[in-house]
Every structure is written in C-alpha cells, then in structure tokens.
Amino acid sequence: MGIDVRNKANPDRIRRFQDYANxxxxxKTVGINLAWAFLVGGxxxxxxxxxxxxxxHEGFSSQTAATPTSIILVGxxxxxxxxxxxxxxxxxxxxxxxxxxxxFANAIVAPAMEYRSEGLVLGIxxxxxxxxxxxLVYGMxxxxxxGVARYLLGIS
Amino acid sequence: xxxxxxxxxxxxxxxxAQWVLDNFTLTPAHVLVLFIVLGALASGFGVYQKLVQFSxxxxxxxxxxxxxxxxxxxxxxxxxxxxxGIFSGGFTAAASGIKAALxxxxxxxxxxxxxx
Amino acid sequence: xxVQRSGESSYQIEGVYxxxxxxxxxxxxxxxxxxxxxxxxxxxxxxxxxxxxxxxQALLSEAESIALDKSNxxxxxxxxxxxxxxxxxxxxxxxxxxxxxxxxxxxxxACASFTEGLALASLILxxxxxxxxxxxxxxxxxxxxxxxxxxxxxxxxxxxTASWTATASGAAVLGTRSSDLRIxxxxxxxxxxxxxxxxxDMASAMAPAAVDTIVRHLEAMGETQAHYDAIVTGDxxxxxxxxxxxLAAEEYHVSLGEKLQDCGEMLYDIxxxxxxxxxxxxxCSAGVFSGYFAEKLRSGRLHRILFVATGAxxxxxxxxxxxSIPGIAHAVAITRQxxxx
Numbered sequence: 001m002g003i004d005v006r007n008k009a010n011p012d013r014i015r016r017f018q019d020y021a022n023x024x025x026x027x028k029t030v031g032i033n034l035a036w037a038f039l040v041g042g043x044x045x046x047x048x049x050x051x052x053x054x055x056x057h058e059g060f061s062s063q064t065a066a067t068p069t070s071i072i073l074v075g076x077x078x079x080x081x082x083x084x085x086x087x088x089x090x091x092x093x094x095x096x097x098x099x100x101x102x103x104f105a106n107a108i109v110a111p112a113m114e115y116r117s118e119g120l121v122l123g124i125x126x127x128x129x130x131x132x133x134x135x136l137v138y139g140m141x142x143x144x145x146x147g148v149a150r151y152l153l154g155i156s
Numbered sequence: 157x158x159x160x161x162x163x164x165x166x167x168x169x170x171x172x173a174q175w176v177l178d179n180f181t182l183t184p185a186h187v188l189v190l191f192i193v194l195g196a197l198a199s200g201f202g203v204y205q206k207l208v209q210f211s212x213x214x215x216x217x218x219x220x221x222x223x224x225x226x227x228x229x230x231x232x233x234x235x236x237x238x239x240x241g242i243f244s245g246g247f248t249a250a251a252s253g254i255k256a257a258l259x260x261x262x263x264x265x266x267x268x269x270x271x272x
Numbered sequence: 273x274x275v276q277r278s279g280e281s282s283y284q285i286e287g288v289y290x291x292x293x294x295x296x297x298x299x300x301x302x303x304x305x306x307x308x309x310x311x312x313x314x315x316x317x318x319x320x321x322x323x324x325x326x327x328x329q330a331l332l333s334e335a336e337s338i339a340l341d342k343s344n345x346x347x348x349x350x351x352x353x354x355x356x357x358x359x360x361x362x363x364x365x366x367x368x369x370x371x372x373x374x375x376x377x378x379x380x381x382a383c384a385s386f387t388e389g390l391a392l393a394s395l396i397l398x399x400x401x402x403x404x405x406x407x408x409x410x411x412x413x414x415x416x417x418x419x420x421x422x423x424x425x426x427x428x429x430x431x432x433t434a435s436w437t438a439t440a441s442g443a444a445v446l447g448t449r450s451s452d453l454r455i456x457x458x459x460x461x462x463x464x465x466x467x468x469x470x471x472x473d474m475a476s477a478m479a480p481a482a483v484d485t486i487v488r489h490l491e492a493m494g495e496t497q498a499h500y501d502a503i504v505t506g507d508x509x510x511x512x513x514x515x516x517x518x519l520a521a522e523e524y525h526v527s528l529g530e531k532l533q534d535c536g537e538m539l540y541d542i543x544x545x546x547x548x549x550x551x552x553x554x555x556c557s558a559g560v561f562s563g564y565f566a567e568k569l570r571s572g573r574l575h576r577i578l579f580v581a582t583g584a585x586x587x588x589x590x591x592x593x594x595x596s597i598p599g600i601a602h603a604v605a606i607t608r609q610x611x612x613x
Contacts, residue, residue, distance in 0.1 A: 034171045034174055038171040040170065045213050048217035049217075051213075070256070077257075078260030084268075084270075093170075094177065095171075098173075099218045100219070101253060104257060105260065105261075108257040109260060113264055116265050124265050132257070135219070138192065139192035142192070142197060142226075143226035143227050143230055144230075146199065147242040147245065150234075
C-alpha cells in the first residue's frame with residue numbers, strides 16, 4: 001500500500017474512532033471457548049483411543065492399529081459432515097472439533113459437497129483440498145525438512 | 157490409564173489451538189497449518205514420540221499427530237530404502253487417512269447436499 | 273420535474289415519487305420480528321433450485337413481479353431497471369434481467385446498492401429521462417457464504433461482530449406520476465477507509481461512511497436530524513449503531529440517538545436467532561425498506577425518513593492481500609405527501 005488512502009480524513013479522528021471501537025467491540029467468550037475445545041477435543045481423542053483399543057484387542061499391534069483407527073475416524077467425520085452435524089460440533093467446540101482428524105475429514109468433505117454445482121472436475125475435483133490443501137502442503141514440507149535433518153544427523 | 161491421558165492430552169491440544177485462534181488474528185486454516193508444522197517439528201526432536209507412548213490417540217488423533225505420522229513414515233522409509241525414503245515416506249504413511257477422506261468426500265458429495 | 277444541486281453531492285429532487293414496493297424474505301428472516309411485513313416468505317432457502325445462485329435470482333424475480341402486480345403494471349411499463357447484488361459480476365441482477373429484457377443499469381455498492389439505485393433512479397427521472405424505474409436489490413445467505421467465507425458444512429465459529437447475510441430481496445417502483453410518497457433529496461456517498469481490516473466486523477468499516485453521508489446530507493440541505501422521523505441505516509447491526517451514534521455525537525456534534533435505526537438490527541431477533549451483530553447484504557436494507565419502512569410511510573405512521581444503506585467494499589482477494597476495508601453509504605430522503613400538499 002504505497003499511498004495512504006486515508007490521508008484526506010483527519011487522522012486524529014480516525015484514531016479516536018478506532019480506539020473507541022476497540023474498547024466497546026463485543027469480545028469472544030475466550031474462557032468458555034477454551035473449556036468447550038478441551039471437552040470436545042478430549043472426547044474425540046477418547047473415542048479414537050477406544051477404537052484403537054478395540055483393534056489392538058483384535059490382534060493389531062499399537063503401530064498397525066493406527067491406520068484402521070484413522071480410517072474409522074475419518075469416516076465418522078465424513079458422515080457427520082454429510083448429515084450436516086459436524087459444523088454444529090465445531091460451532092460449539094471450535095478447535096476441539098477442527099483439530100482432530102475428524103475435522104480434517106470435515107475440511108475435505110465440506111468443499112466436496114459444496115462445489116458439486118460447479119461440476120465434477122472443476123467443482124469437486126479442484127476444490128476438494130481447498131481447506132485441507134495448505135495443511136498437507138506445509139505438513140509435508142516440514143516433515144521433509146525434519147527428515148533431511150534427521151538423515152544428516154544420522155538419527156533415522 | 158491411556159484412556160484418561162488420551163482425553164486430557166487430546167483436549168489440551170485442542171484448547172491450546174483454541175487459545176491461539178482467539179488471541180491472535182489468525183484464521184482456523186492458519187492455526188491448523190501451525191499445529192501440523194509444530195507436530196512435525198516436535199517429532200523431529202523426538203518429543204512427540206513420548207507423548208504418543210503414554211497418551212495414545214490423545215496425541216495421534218489431533219492434527220499434530222498427522223505431522224508425527226509424516227515424520228515417522230519418513231524415518232521408516234529411510235531405514236528401508238535409504239535417502240530416497242525422505243521423498244516417499246511421508247505420503248506413504250499418510251496415504252490411508254488422506255485417501256479415506258478423499259473417497260468419503262466424493263461419496264458424500266454424491267449423496268448429501270449442503271444445508272443452511 | 274427538476275433536480276437542484278446543493279452542496280458537494282446532494283441534490284433536491286422534484287417530481288419523483290415512490291410507488292409500490294415489494295419484499296420477499298427467506299425462512300430465517302420470516303421467523304424474525306418483521307415477518308408480518310414481507311410480501312412473501314420462502315419456506316426454505318430455495319433447495320428446489322439447481323444452485324443457491326439460481327435461488328437468489330428467483331428471490332429477486334419474485335419481488336419484482338409482486339411490485340409490478342401491486343402497481344397494476346407490466347414489464348413494458350418499466351423504462352429502466354436499476355439493480356444490484358453481491359455476487360461476482362452481478363450475476364443475480366443481470367441473469368434475472370435476461371427474462372424481463374428491460375433496459376438495465378447494473379450497479380454495485382455492496383450492501384448499499386439499494387439506496388444507490390434509489391438515488392440514481394431519482395436523479396435520472398428528475399431530469400426528464402425515463403419516467404418509470406424499477407429499483408432492486410437481493411442477497412441470499414448461502415450464495416454469499418459460498419463467495420465470501422467457507423463451504424457451508426465446514427465447521428467454524430463466527431465472531432461476535434460478524435453479520436448474517438440476509439436471504440431477502442426488495443423492489444421499488446419509482447415514477448414521475450404523483451403518488452403518496454415523494455423523493456425529496458438524495459446524497460451520493462463517498463468511499464471512506466478508516467483502516468478496518470476484519471471482514472468479520474463490517475460495522476467498524478461502514479459506520480464512518482454512514483455518519484459522513486448523514487452529516488453531509490443534513491448540512492447540504494440545511495436540515496437537522498429533527499427534520500426526520502427516522503434515520504435508517506442499512507446493516508450496521510447492533511455494534512455499528514452504537515459506533516455511529518458515538519461518532520456522530522463526538523466528532524460532528526449531531527445527536528442521532530433513538531432516531532437512528534438500522535435494518536440489519538431490526539431484521540432478526542438478535543437475542544434468539546444467533547445472528548451475532550445482525551443482518552447484512554443488499555437484500556437486508558432492500559427488504560426491510562420495501563416491506564416495513566415504505567409501508568409505515570404509506571400508512572402515515574412515519575412522515576419523513578432518511579434512508580442510508582451502508583456497504584463494506586471488499587472482496588475475498590482484497591482482504592487476503594491485506595487491504596483494509598472501505599465503506600460507502602448513499603442517502604435518500606422520502607416524505608409522505610399530506611392531503612392537499
């Protein structure tokens with residue numbers, strides 16, 4: 001922004017207005033949000049632990065149980081998104097709903113449903129990873145950097 | 157005991173993410189990216205592995221656990237294939253989760269319609 | 273008919289009248305406190321249409337048909353249509369215009385489009401151009417969400433200052449044939465940018481523009497706020513009303529107080545309908561004015577109002593690029609003609 005587009009107005013007046021707006025702006029209910037995020041996120045993790053335990057009970061090792069567990073959780077997230085319930089979970093639970101892998105499923109299923117009206121290829125196909133894409137890109141990039149470092153340091 | 161820790165650690169991680177979201181001018185997408193990067197980084201230092209050992213799904217279900225899966229996958233691939241594993245390992249380990257989401261996403265798009 | 277300039281961008285209008293108006297609202301708007309005032313309320317958000325973009329076009333088209341029916345007019349009586357909406361390339365207004373094929377002026381001032389349309393139509397009618405205009409605006413909650421925010425089913429928390437784009441449309445017939453309601457004067461707004469950055473708080477971006485237009489209008493016309501029964505803004509919402517009242521009083525010594533009302537604040541039951549700051553979207557002010565305020569004027573419960581719809585001028589790209597959010601507001605003064613006047 002090379003030129004100050006606001007230069008014609010009285011800068012003191014603008015500052016006084018913004019100060020007042022910041023003072024009276026309705027605040028987010030941070031405490032309540034934190035509690036709900038903890039409860040919802042904890043509950044989803046607990047459910048995941050239950051599924052993992054069940055697979056381990058069926059003879060999977062703690063390593064191999066992780067894969068079917070994540071598929072089940074992704075399936076749950078997808079189903080709840082399709083039924084239109086997952087956005088309500090997140091509305092209350094915030095990051096408690098978004099951070100678990102069920103939220104990752106929500107981030108992929110929601111655009112898939114949404115962009116159907118723009119067609120199978122340019123709608124669903126192109127928009128499927130609108131939200132989850134950045135997460136994968138930077139997750140992969142960081143894991144690559146970590147992988148190189150660990151290889152060079154001889155840890156892996 | 158793992159069940160209790162799964163609830164506590166999973167919950168705490170989500171609460172921390174919520175705190176970041178509410179106190180900084182970031183979108184949820186920014187917070188998700190931040191947390192998967194932090195998860196990968198913590199796994200690089202070998203810290204996250206300890207978290208997974210005692211809290212199980214509490215550490216693997218939230219998104220930082222995805223970063224952990226990527227790093228672990230690279231580790232294993234490097235052990236098997238050498239340096240090329242750095243390229244192949246991450247996607248291999250994450251494949252089932254991503255592909256499940258992709259397939260379910262396509263299926264949901266055909267079955268359901270967005271609601272108000 | 274005449275138009276006389278007064279001040280920088282205010283115009284006194286003579287011989288332009290507001291005829292029939294019509295408002296169509298969505299189901300959530302139909303559960304709000306203004307339900308009885310709408311001409312038609314949709315039972316759902318328009319799931320029978322192929323897309324929500326098409327639903328928005330239908331919403332607009334219905335308001336237009338009702339307004340023409342009430343006026344005993346057909347499309348051929350309309351000399352020019354002046355309309356706007358929120359969607360990219362004005363597809364709601366322009367695609368709807370395919371079916372009526374009347375001369376079309378598509379306009380954009382975001383949520384201030386309806387008063388821009390009223391002002392523009394008053395100016396061209398008042399100078400002996402066309403003699404009948406249909407002014408329209410529409411918005412649909414779900415098509416706006418798709419364009420400006422996230423996919424519908426993606427979970428996220430709304431911030432307490434966020435507004436709820438209304439599913440609503442309004443249409444108003446303007447003509448040079450005398451009727452009960454007269455367009456007195458208009459003020460064309462200017463774009464003000466006071467450095468707001470948060471698309472979830474449009475009230476802060478629009479309040480300066482609203483107050484600027486109101487103050488300039490009063491000054492140019494040599495009026496005070498006492499001249500009006502109500503000064504009606506578009507979609508400042510609850511937070512924006514407080515900001516505008518404070519700003520007008522502290523910086524311009526204009527005490528708006530209770531006289532300042534806001535369509536976005538009135539459209540929903542803010543306590544119970546979970547809309548946070550209130551309604552927004554071009555259809556919000558268009559629907560509330562066409563349904564509620566125009567009727568209040570016709571019935572004589574209000575005699576003179578200053579209608580100042582407000583718009584936040586941003587696109588998803590502009591705020592991702594870190595640009596601040598400019599605001600605009602256009603004003604239209606409308607008076608009920610008393611007997612013998």
